[in-house]
Amino acid sequence: MRGEAAAVILPRDMFACSAVAVAPALLGCVLEHDTPEGLVAVALTEVEAYHGKADPASHAYRGQTPRNAVMFGPPGHAYVYFTYGMHFCVNLVCLPEGTASAVLLRAGRVVEGEDLARARRTAPGPGGRDLARGPARLCQALAITRAQNGADVCDPASRLRVRWPRPAEAGGGSPGPAKLTGTGPMGSAEPAGAGPVGPAELAGGSISHGPRVGVSAAGDVPWRFWVTGDPTVSVYRAHAPRRARPKPVSARAQSDGTIPL
DNA sequence: AGAAAGATGCCCT
DNA sequence: GGGCATCTTTCTT
Numbered sequence: 001m002r003g004e005a006a007a008v009i010l011p012r013d014m015f016a017c018s019a020v021a022v023a024p025a026l027l028g029c030v031l032e033h034d035t036p037e038g039l040v041a042v043a044l045t046e047v048e049a050y051h052g053k054a055d056p057a058s059h060a061y062r063g064q065t066p067r068n069a070v071m072f073g074p075p076g077h078a079y080v081y082f083t084y085g086m087h088f089c090v091n092l093v094c095l096p097e098g099t100a101s102a103v104l105l106r107a108g109r110v111v112e113g114e115d116l117a118r119a120r121r122t123a124p125g126p127g128g129r130d131l132a133r134g135p136a137r138l139c140q141a142l143a144i145t146r147a148q149n150g151a152d153v154c155d156p157a158s159r160l161r162v163r164w165p166r167p168a169e170a171g172g173g174s175p176g177p178a179k180l181t182g183t184g185p186m187g188s189a190e191p192a193g194a195g196p197v198g199p200a201e202l203a204g205g206s207i208s209h210g211p212r213v214g215v216s217a218a219g220d221v222p223w224r225f226w227v228t229g230d231p232t233v234s235v236y237r238a239h240a241p242r243r244a245r246p247k248p249v250s251a252r253a254q255s256d257g258t259i260p261l
Numbered sequence: 262a263g264a265a266a267g268a269t270g271c272c273c274t
Numbered sequence: 275g276g277g278c279a280t281c282t283t284t285c286t287t
Contacts, residue, residue, distance in 0.1 A: 059283095062284080062285095065283075065284080066283090067282080067283065067284090081282090081283095082281075082282065082283095083281090083282080084279080084280070084281080084282095085279070085280030085281035085282075086279070086280055086281075240276095242277085242278090243276095243277090
């Protein structure tokens with residue numbers, strides 16, 4: 001394949017706005033992870049914005065900790081966290097160092113390395129639709145783990161990076177990153193549309209938005225964005241607290257069940 | 262030190 | 275639709 005255009009990595013400016021503005025612009029952009037096994041790339045179809053210390057649902061709400069430190073760092077880096085004892089999820093950090101805005105990548109359509117993605121996924125659904133549907137599945141398909149926490153996705157030399165889609169991947173004309181608009185005041189939530197323009201919009205696709213999935217706080221804020229009608233978008237699920245695991249018969253019970261008088 | 266909840270996914274009924 | 279796997283972080287004694 002000679003003459004294939006070099007990948008257009010997203011400029012760091014793309015992440016200069018708040019997550020609420022950046023999130024819709026990321027729809028259609030391609031996240032790719034180059035590993036010794038091969039390369040897998042997904043075009044993002046569903047994302048969620050988390051607005052740092054002002055957002056009760058954000059990991060950063062209660063301030064900086066060792067876990068969420070990357071969120072407080074410079075924009076354009078990946079914040080990867082481990083949850084439920086078995087899953088990884090990946091965010092892209094927005095706003096300058098010191099703030100903690102980030103976009104959770106919830107789903108994508110595999111556009112490259114589908115066989116490898118399928119091999120990594122234990123239970124891929126029909127047609128590959130489920131290969132990267134859901135934040136943990138997306139990480140599994142791309143082999144994103146703790147090792148990628150802090151990775152600079154704006155560095156062309158990075159194994160984990162985000163690029164503009166190629167024309168065939170965008171489903172139409174895809175001229176490259178549009179001029180950035182609304183790189184305005186930071187630290188406050190801006191209405192969607194005030195930020196960068198993304199591939200999904202430029203390709204004429206429609207973007208939907210609604211409440212975020214599985215969050216217990218600020219469930220009314222419509223900060224989830226997805227490509228309207230795309231089959232790879234995950235199903236909405238409201239936050240449902242799991243019942244506490246049945247405790248031992250008594251906290252004072254001994255291993256054989258005896259309870260001291 | 263201990264516990265409770267978690268930005269989930271899978272399997273079962 | 276509901277239970278469960280499984281471990282880390284963070285908040286409460």
